[in-house]
Structure formats: structure tokens, C-alpha cells
Amino acid sequence: xxxxxxxxxxxxxxxxxxxxxxxITGVLWSPVTASGPLILLGHGGGRDSKAAPMVGRxxxxxxxxxxxxxxxxxxxxxxxxxxxxxxxxxxxxxxxxTGEPVGPIVVRYNLHLxxxxxxxxxxxxxALQELPDLAGVPVGYFGLTMGxxxxxxxLAAEPRIAAAVLGIFWYDEVLAKLAGQITVPLEFLxxxxxxxxxxxxxxxxxxxxxxSEKSLHANAGAHxxxxxxxxxxxxxxxxxxxxxx
Amino acid sequence: xxxxxxxxxxxxxxxxxxxxxxxITGVLWSPVTASGPLILLGHGGGRDSKAAPMVGRxxxxxxxxxxxxxxxxxxxxxxxxxxxxxxxxxxxxxxxxTGEPVGPIVVRYNLHLxxxxxxxxxxxxxALQELPDLAGVPVGYFGLTMGxxxxxxxLAAEPRIAAAVLGIFWYDEVLAKLAGQITVPLEFLxxxxxxxxxxxxxxxxxxxxxxSEKSLHANAGAHxxxxxxxxxxxxxxxxxxxxxx
Numbered sequence: 001x002x003x004x005x006x007x008x009x010x011x012x013x014x015x016x017x018x019x020x021x022x023x024i025t026g027v028l029w030s031p032v033t034a035s036g037p038l039i040l041l042g043h044g045g046g047r048d049s050k051a052a053p054m055v056g057r058x059x060x061x062x063x064x065x066x067x068x069x070x071x072x073x074x075x076x077x078x079x080x081x082x083x084x085x086x087x088x089x090x091x092x093x094x095x096x097x098t099g100e101p102v103g104p105i106v107v108r109y110n111l112h113l114x115x116x117x118x119x120x121x122x123x124x125x126x127a128l129q130e131l132p133d134l135a136g137v138p139v140g141y142f143g144l145t146m147g148x149x150x151x152x153x154x155l156a157a158e159p160r161i162a163a164a165v166l167g168i169f170w171y172d173e174v175l176a177k178l179a180g181q182i183t184v185p186l187e188f189l190x191x192x193x194x195x196x197x198x199x200x201x202x203x204x205x206x207x208x209x210x211x212s213e214k215s216l217h218a219n220a221g222a223h224x225x226x227x228x229x230x231x232x233x234x235x236x237x238x239x240x241x242x243x244x245x
Numbered sequence: 246x247x248x249x250x251x252x253x254x255x256x257x258x259x260x261x262x263x264x265x266x267x268x269i270t271g272v273l274w275s276p277v278t279a280s281g282p283l284i285l286l287g288h289g290g291g292r293d294s295k296a297a298p299m300v301g302r303x304x305x306x307x308x309x310x311x312x313x314x315x316x317x318x319x320x321x322x323x324x325x326x327x328x329x330x331x332x333x334x335x336x337x338x339x340x341x342x343t344g345e346p347v348g349p350i351v352v353r354y355n356l357h358l359x360x361x362x363x364x365x366x367x368x369x370x371x372a373l374q375e376l377p378d379l380a381g382v383p384v385g386y387f388g389l390t391m392g393x394x395x396x397x398x399x400l401a402a403e404p405r406i407a408a409a410v411l412g413i414f415w416y417d418e419v420l421a422k423l424a425g426q427i428t429v430p431l432e433f434l435x436x437x438x439x440x441x442x443x444x445x446x447x448x449x450x451x452x453x454x455x456x457s458e459k460s461l462h463a464n465a466g467a468h469x470x471x472x473x474x475x476x477x478x479x480x481x482x483x484x485x486x487x488x489x490x
Contacts, residue, residue, distance in 0.1 A: 192452075192461070203448075207437075211465065213472075216437070218451075218461035227458075229485060233478065240474060 003127040014062045018049075021127050024120045025049065025079060026071035028128065029058040034065075035133035036244035040121065040161070041070040042143025042151050045110065048077025057142070057231060064235050065244025067134060071124050073150065074116040084112065103196055107172050110149035117150045118157055125160060138242045142234055144168045144189060144226065149175070156181045163241035165189070165234045167217075168226065171201040176208035186214040187237045189230055194223045248372040259307045263294075266372050269365045270294065270324060271316035273373065274303040279310075280378035281489035285366065285406070286315040287388025287396050290355065293322025302387070302476060309480050310489025312379060316369050318391065319361040329357065348441055352417050355394030362395045363402055370405060383487045387479055389413045389434060389471065394420070401426045408486035410434070410479045412462075413471065416446040421453035431459040432482045434475055439468045 005017045005028075015030045027049045039061050043054050049070040058068040072078070075085040088109035095102045128134050141164040143151040148169040155161050156178040164182075167189030169175070186209055190202040206216045215237075219227050238244075250262045250273075260275045272294045284306050288299050294315040303313040317323070320330040333354035340347045373379050386409040388396040393414040400406050401423040409427075412434030414420075431454055435447040451461045460482075464472050483489075 192459070206463075214437070214465045215472075216461065216463035218463070220457060220459045227460075229481070232481070236474075236477070236481075 001123055001127065003130070012059070014059055021071075021120075021124055023079070024071055024124060025077055026069060026124060027054075027058070028067065028069045029062050030067040030133065031062050031065060034245065035067050035137070036065040037138040037140065037238070037242040038067045038069060038128065038134055039140045039142055039238060039242075040125070041068060042141065042147025042154075043070060043073065043076070044144060045106070045146040046076070048072045050077065060231065060235060061238070064239065066238065066242075067137070069124065069128055071117075071120060073113055073146065074120070075113070088112070101196075103170050103201075106146075106196075107149070107170050107175075110146045110169075111153075111172065111174060113146065114150045114153045118154050121150070121154050122158060125158065129160075138162050140164060140238050140242050141166075142238075152178050152182070155184065163238060165237060167202075168194070168197065168223070169202070169205060170197050171204040171208070176205060179205065179208035180210050183210045183212065185237075185241050186211040187234060188214060188216050189226060190216060190218040191223055191225060192218050192220045196223050246368055246372065248375070257304070259304055266316075266365075266369055268324065269316055269369060270322055271314060271369060272299075272303070273312065273314045274307050275312040275378065276307050276310060279490065280312050280382070281310040282383040282385065282483070282487040283312045283314060283373065283379055284385045284387055284483060284487075285370070286313060287386065287392025287399075288315060288318065288321070289389060290351070290391040291321070293317045295322065305476065305480060306483070309484065311483065311487075312382070314369065314373055316362075316365060318358055318395065319365070320358070333357070346441075348415050348446075351391075351441075352394070352415050352420075355391045355414075356398075356417065356419060358391065359395045359398045363399050366395070366399050367403060370403065374405075383407050385409060385483050385487050386411075387483075397423050397427070400429065408483060410482060412447075412451075413439070413442070413468070414447070414450060415442050416449040416453070421450060424450065424453035425455050428455045428457065430482075430486050431456040432479060433459060433461050434471060435461060435463040436468055436470060437463050437465050441468050 001022045003021045005019050007018045009016045017028045049072050054070050061068045075081040091105050139160050141161050145168045148166040152175050163185045165187045188206045246267045248266045250264050252263045254261045262273045294317050299315050306313045320326040336350050384405045386406050390413045393411040397420050408430045410432045433451045
């Protein structure tokens with residue numbers, strides 16, 4: 001596969017380099033001066049590597065000394081959609097419009113996307129670790145919602161990822177089985193008043209992880225209202241497990 | 246009532262002053278240079294204001310710019326025990342020895358202690374806020390286990406407390422009713438593998454608080470194994486709600 005940076009900008013001590021690995025597109029953010037451990041960011045459904053929350057989180061992590069990479073999920077960020085993508089997105093939109101539970105559709109579609117995304121993340125990590133600054137650095141993963149649907153199978157498949165922040169997703173038997181193979185330190189987010197994900201479903205998914213260090217952070221509020229201070233907590237979490245120089 | 250400091254020492258920038266308010270004994274820790282918001286520490290059952298975890302937490306908070314007070318609960322820290330204290334402690338020890346559930350006894354006894362401790366905390370806060378450095382400063386509360394059994398009725402009774410960290414306690418109808426009167430920002434700890442407190446019991450107590458900002462931190466591990474990083478999280482929590490200068 002062919003890896004290349006497609007642009008390069010630098011501001012406020014953050015080097016931003018969009019890249020392409022064959023048809024996979026993404027962004028690598030790094031400190032201008034030195035390069036610390038690498039955090040992989042998984043974006044949410046309908047978002048992409050250039051979405052404001054990804055850019056904000058990446059900048060925060062670079063300030064803390066990390067390099068950060070995000071790739072666009074299949075069908076996201078301008079990448080081509082398949083007929084399945086179109087069908088599943090239409091089904092989600094219809095459920096939203098009619099007020100039917102969107103959970104079963106999201107779970108099914110996101111796990112389908114994970115089948116396509118996991119090999120792409122592995123190939124991206126291979127390519128990034130061939131860069132001199134990132135060879136052999138410790139790796140962490142942060143991803144909520146669809147970033148968890150992709151993150152769980154990725155963590156189960158990828159022994160290079162040493163710590164993860166996940167959450168805001170439904171229990172599912174396939175996911176739970178994969179979670180049972182994951183033993184790295186974990187911080188897991190749940191919204192206590194989530195209008196889409198039942199509490200018992202989130203709690204059961206958290207329970208399924210085999211990690212001996214795992215922390216559930218359940219915050220009052222709706223699905224979209226994850227408090228901003230949770231990202232600071234994630235930075236502290238990575239600081240404990242993947243300390244930046 | 247008569248308030249007096251009974252000693253004064255200073256080390257590493259921490260001024261330590263044991264005090265007595267009539268028969269109530271406690272300790273006030275303060276920065277040597279300036280005095281920030283006041284954090285009240287509630288100790289656990291069988292501990293007291295001079296126990297190592299209290300001293301360690303107090304020093305950490307003073308370094309972050311806070312003043313910190315802890316009082317000995319009734320029957321604790323050398324304070325006289327009543328016949329009820331003796332009976333309840335014997336009942337707890339017997340349950341521990343025979344492997345019977347200790348929860349119902351702890352809940353009953355700690356709520357009895359709370360009836361005696363809450364007016365003592367209120368009187369202590371009155372006395373402390375007559376000190377020039379602490380007049381009108383914002384107040385927070387940190388207390389796990391018995392410190393939660395006392396903290397919940399204290400928070401319900403005491404409008405001067407503006408933020409609290411609680412947890413590691415059982416659901417109880419009386420506590421839950423009081424929790425429903427509490428609206429200040431809350432961080433609440435739970436041990437996911439607690440051998441004494443069922444998960445559903447802890448989750449139900451967390452659910453009972455009326456706070457619009459409340460965060461549950463549930464960590465893998467047994468009753469006594471609350472991770473050290475949770476106290477750092479508590480310091481960050483107080484930093485958001487009661488910022489020290």
C-alpha cells in the first residue's frame with residue numbers, strides 16, 4: 001500500500017498532515033518539536049477526520065505531548081458509499097423521523113462498518129509506525145459511539161493498542177464477546193439519561209470487558225451531552241498509561 | 246460553643262491545627278501563605294481525623310490551594326462511645342466473623358451516627374467560618390463509605406456546601422429521599438466488584454440524587470480497592486466547581 005502526506009500546515013505548535021493510504025484518508029497531528037506516544041481517534045457516525053470535535057481533541061492531545069491520528073471510516077469524509085451504506089443510512093433516518101428505536105439499526109450498520117474499518121486501522125498503524133518519529137511508540141485509542149463499535153473489534157485484533165477510552169454504545173452479543181478478549185486499561189463513558197441507549201445495555205457492555213483496570217464514567221445528561229471535562233479525564237487517563245515525555 | 250486550636254505545626258507549606266469545639270475534635274489543614282475554598286473531609290467507619298488517608302488527602306488538597314477540615318465522628322478518634330455504639334460495633338464484628346451480610350448493620354448504624362454527626366458538622370462549619378481566613382469561602386465535601394452516610398444528610402441540611410464527592414455506600418430509602426433534595430454537582434464512586442455492596446444498590450443510590458451535574462465513577466475492584474487516581478479526579482472536580490486562587 002502507498003502512504004503519502006497530501007498537505008502540511010503548522011500552527012500553535014501543532015503540525016497537521018492530512019494523508020492517504022491508498023483509498024484510506026486521514027489526518028496526523030503532531031507536536032512540532034518532538035513526538036510522543038500515538039493516540040488513534042475514532043470518529044462518530046456521520047463525522048470524519050476533519051470534524052471540529054476531532055480537530056479539538058487532537059490539538060488538546062498534541063499540547064499534552066501526543067501524536068494523534070484519525071482516519072475517515074468507510075463511507076465517511078468524502079469516501080465512496082456502497083449500496084449497503086445508502087440503505088443503512090436511509091433506514092436510520094427513517095427510524096429517527098418516525099421515532100422508532102434507532103439502536104438496532106445503528107448497531108447493525110456500525111458493526112458492518114467495523115468489519116471494513118478494522119483492517120484499514122491496522123494498515124494505517126503499520127504505515128504510521130514506519131515513520132521515524134512513530135516507530136515503536138506506545139499506542140492508545142479514543143472513540144465514542146461509532147468509534148466504540150469500531151474500537152472494540154480493533155482492540156481485540158490489535159495488540160499494539162495499550163489503553164483505550166470508549167463508550168456511548170449499546171450492548172451487543174458480538175461486541176461483548178470481543179470485549180471479553182480486551183484486557184488493556186479502559187475508561188468507558190455512559191450517558192445516564194441517554195434517550196437512545198438503555199442504561200442496562202451500556203452497563204452490560206462495560207461489564208463485558210476483561211480489563212482488570214476499567215473505569216465507568218456515567219454522567220447525567222442526554223446522548224449528545226457528554227461533558228467536556230470527560231476529555232480532560234481521558235487526557236489524564238492516557239497520561240497514566242502512556243505518559244508523554 | 247467554645248472553639249479553640251489545641252496545637253499548631255507547619256511542614257511542607259501545610260499548616261496543621263487540631264481543634265476542639267466543645268466535645269467535637271478535628272483538624273484544620275491550611276496553606277501557610279493564603280487560604281482558598283474549604284473542603285470538608287468525612288472519614289470512614291473506624292477511622293478518624295488523624296488517619297493516614299485523611300492526612301494524605303488533606304495535604305494533596307492544601308497543595309492545590311484549599312483549606313481542609315475533618316472532624317472525628319461520634320464514637321471515633323478517642324471520642325466516647327455510647328452503649329449503642331458498642332452494640333452496633335459488636336454486631337458488625339459478629340457479621341464479619343460469621344460471613345453474614347454486613348450491609349444492613351452498617352447502614353443502620355451509620356445513619357444513626359449521621360443523626361449525631363450532622364449537627365456537629367454544622368456547628369463546626371459555623372465556627373470555622375468565623376475565622377477571618379474562612380469567612381464566606383466556598384465549601385465542598387468529600388466522604389466515602391461512612392463519610393457518605395453522614396454526607397448525604399449533611400448536604401441535604403447544609404446549603405453552604407456547593408459540591409461533593411461521595412460513594413461506596415448502599416441504597417437505603419431514607420438516604421435516597423435525602424439524596425433527592427441534593428442538587429449540587431456530584432462525583433459518586435462505586436466499586437464494580439464490591440463484595441459488600443451490590444451493584445444495583447449503589448446504582449440506585451446514585452440515581453436518587455437530584456443534581457443536574459452528577460458523574461458516577463465505577464472502578465473494577467473490591468470494596469477497599471478504590472484506585473488512587475480517583476482522588477486526583479476529585480481534586481479536578483473541586484477545581485472546576487470551587488476553583489482555588
